[in-house]
Amino acid sequence: MEEDVVSLLQIGRLIDVQWTLGVAVSSNTCKNINSPFVAMAVKVQDSSGKVVSKSFELSLMEFQSFSRQMKDIATVLETM
C-alpha cells in the first residue's frame, strides 16, 4: 500500500528519447501506401532506478500535434 502511494507521488524522469523517421511503402493489403511515420521510444527512470521504455508510432499529423504540445510546455517553462 505504501509503495503504491510512493509510486503515485514519484513520477519517473524522462532519461532518453530515440526516434526513427520512416515511410511505409507497401503492405499485403495495399501496394502503394507511401505513408511517412515517426517511431519514437521514450525511456523513463523512476526513483528506485527502474527504467521503463515505451515505443509508439505517429503519423505526420500526430507528430505535428505532439511537437506543438512540447513547444507549448517550453513556452510556459520559459516564462517561469
Add this chain to the structure above:
Amino acid sequence: MADENKSYFGLLNGIARCDYYGDKEMTDDFLKGELYGDMSPDDFQKLTTRCRGLIKSMAMTNMDMNQSEVFVTSQAKKKDASITETQVKVLLKFWKNHRSKIHEALLEKCSWNNQLKNTSWRIDVKSQTKTKEQVMEPTAIVELVFENRLSMGKEVDVIQFEMNSESLRKLLKSVHEIEEQIEKNSK
C-alpha cells in the same frame, strides 16, 4: 434501371463498411435482405464476390480517378465481364466517395505498434524536497496515452514522466531534428 443502380450502390457501400470500416452489422445476409431480396442466393454470392474483387483491386494500388476509370471500363469490356456498362458509373461514383477513407482504413490495419492517442501535461513548481532546499524549479509532468489497434479490445497503455528544462531541451532537440528530416525528405 434506376433502382438497380441504387441497389448496386448500396451493396458497394455495404461491402466497404463491412470489409474496410469494421461495421459488423453489414453482413451479406443483411445486404441481400435490404437490397436484393428477389435474387437467388447463388447469384447474390457471385455478385458480392465480383464487387469485392473490384474494390480490392482498386484499393490494392490506391487507384486515382483516371486509373480507376480505365480499370473499371476495361473490366466491363471483358468477355466474362464482372461489371455491366451501367454499373461502371455507379462504381466510379462509389470509388470517388470512398477512395481516401478506404486507403486510411488500410493504413490503420497495417500499423501494429502503439499509437499515441492522447498527450496531456501540467507544470509543477517544486519549492523544496526532502534532500535539499531547492530553488523554485519548474517541472513539466507529461502523460502519454497509447492505444494498440492490434489487440482486440484496443488495449490502452499509459506512461507518465517529468521533465525539467534540461530534459525538455533535449526532447525538443530531437523534435527539431525530426522536423528537419521531414522537411528535407518531403522536397
